[in-house]
Amino acid sequence: xxxxxxxxxxxxxxxxxxxxxxxxxxxxxxxxxxxxxxxxxxxxxxxxxxxxxxxxxxxxxxxxxxxxxxxxxxxxxxxxxxxxxxxxxxxxxxxxxxxxxxxxxxxxxxxxxxxxxxxxxxxxxxxxxxxxxxxxxxx
Amino acid sequence: xxxxxxxxxxxxxxxxxxxxxxxxxxxxxxxxxxxxxxxxxxxxxxxxxxxxxxxxxxxxxxxxxxxxxxxxxxxxxxxxxxxxxxxxxxxxxxxxxxxxxxxxxxxxxxxxxxxxxxxxxxxxxxxxxxxxxxxxxxxxxxxxxxxxxxxxxxxxxxxxxxxxxxx
Numbered sequence: 001x002x003x004x005x006x007x008x009x010x011x012x013x014x015x016x017x018x019x020x021x022x023x024x025x026x027x028x029x030x031x032x033x034x035x036x037x038x039x040x041x042x043x044x045x046x047x048x049x050x051x052x053x054x055x056x057x058x059x060x061x062x063x064x065x066x067x068x069x070x071x072x073x074x075x076x077x078x079x080x081x082x083x084x085x086x087x088x089x090x091x092x093x094x095x096x097x098x099x100x101x102x103x104x105x106x107x108x109x110x111x112x113x114x115x116x117x118x119x120x121x122x123x124x125x126x127x128x129x130x131x132x133x134x135x136x137x138x139x
Numbered sequence: 140x141x142x143x144x145x146x147x148x149x150x151x152x153x154x155x156x157x158x159x160x161x162x163x164x165x166x167x168x169x170x171x172x173x174x175x176x177x178x179x180x181x182x183x184x185x186x187x188x189x190x191x192x193x194x195x196x197x198x199x200x201x202x203x204x205x206x207x208x209x210x211x212x213x214x215x216x217x218x219x220x221x222x223x224x225x226x227x228x229x230x231x232x233x234x235x236x237x238x239x240x241x242x243x244x245x246x247x248x249x250x251x252x253x254x255x256x257x258x259x260x261x262x263x264x265x266x267x268x269x270x271x272x273x274x275x276x277x278x279x280x281x282x283x284x285x286x287x288x289x290x291x292x293x294x295x296x297x298x299x300x301x302x303x304x305x306x
Contacts (some may be wrong), residue, residue, distance in 0.1 A: 014165035023227055039185075040181065040183050040185065040189075041180065041181055041182065041185065042181070042182045042184075044182070045179075045180065045181065045182050045185075049180075049212075049216065052216065053216060053217065056247060057217045058150075060217050060218065061216065061217045061218075063221075064217065064218045064219050064220075064221040064222070065219070067221055068208060068219060068220055068221065072189075072208075075144060076189060076192060076193060076201065077193065077197045077200050077201045077204065078200065078204045078220070079204050079205075079208060079220075080208065080220045080224065081204040081207050081220065082204075084220060084223055084224060084227065085232075087224065087227035087228060087231060088227065090231050091227065091231055093228050094235060094238065095234060097238060098234060098237055098238045098241065101238060101241045101242060101245075104245070105241055105244060105245050106254055108245060108248065109248070110247065112252075126278060
């Protein structure tokens with residue numbers, strides 16, 4: 001048994017064995033982190049999820065679960081999904097703004113190329129820039 | 140509702156579906172997968188507690204977001220939704236950079252122009268246009284820690300589009 005129980009075993013009021021799966025991930029110094037995660041997922045579910053992962057990935061999994069649990073506690077309706085939704089909106093706005101800017105750029109360059117042939121190159125470059133467009137995302 | 144056919148949750152949990160079953164309105168019997176996945180990640184009792192703490196008019200959205208998160212976690216057991224957030228933030232940064240490049244291209248050409256050549260579109264662009272997009276105001280400071288996470292981005296779909304979640 002560890003001389004100092006991890007945050008999970010302290011919270012669950014049980015002995016902390018040497019091979020406790022929570023021990024490396026939930027140190028006693030941060031009891032609230034485990035409390036949040038237990039409230040949303042439950043210790044059993046967390047243990048099961050962590051056991052299915054290779055050891056070197058468990059810390060990152062615990063971090064992401066902790067973040068999502070905190071988001072859910074702060075926003076019980078949407079949790080971290082609200083952030084995803086907001087980011088998707090930002091991407092949509094950015095794509096619209098970029099398309100508008102590129103279109104204006106092409107109009108501008110076309111006008112200039114008519115007025116001054118040295119801008120023919122810029123007009124062609126903007127045309128190919130527009131053809132590439134905002135990079136497609138996987139949404 | 141319960142009625143003659145138990146809801147998806149009571150079917151999975153093998154119990155009688157009461158008329159006031161908290162899950163019944165949100166987990167119909169024709170969609171067993173949604174509850175199965177939510178139960179796997181969160182646990183039925185935790186979901187029940189979360190729903191009980193919410194007013195009725197917010198429960199449908201809460202269930203949608205829980206199903207979304209559970210799906211994300213199943214597809215990406217290490218990063219879940221955090222991976223999707225990281226991926227989307229990178230997308231936003233890339234788009235902002237592309238926009239800045241496009242705007243700077245225009246400014247460069249403007250600067251090369253004779254002062255007498257001023258097109259209406261130039262004035263429109265140069266007045267009050269910021270190179271950075273306005274943010275939604277959400278505090279992403281605590282997300283900075285996760286920006287090094289990698290993700291395939293395959294979990295991303297419209298999170299609150301109920302049609303896509305229920306198919």
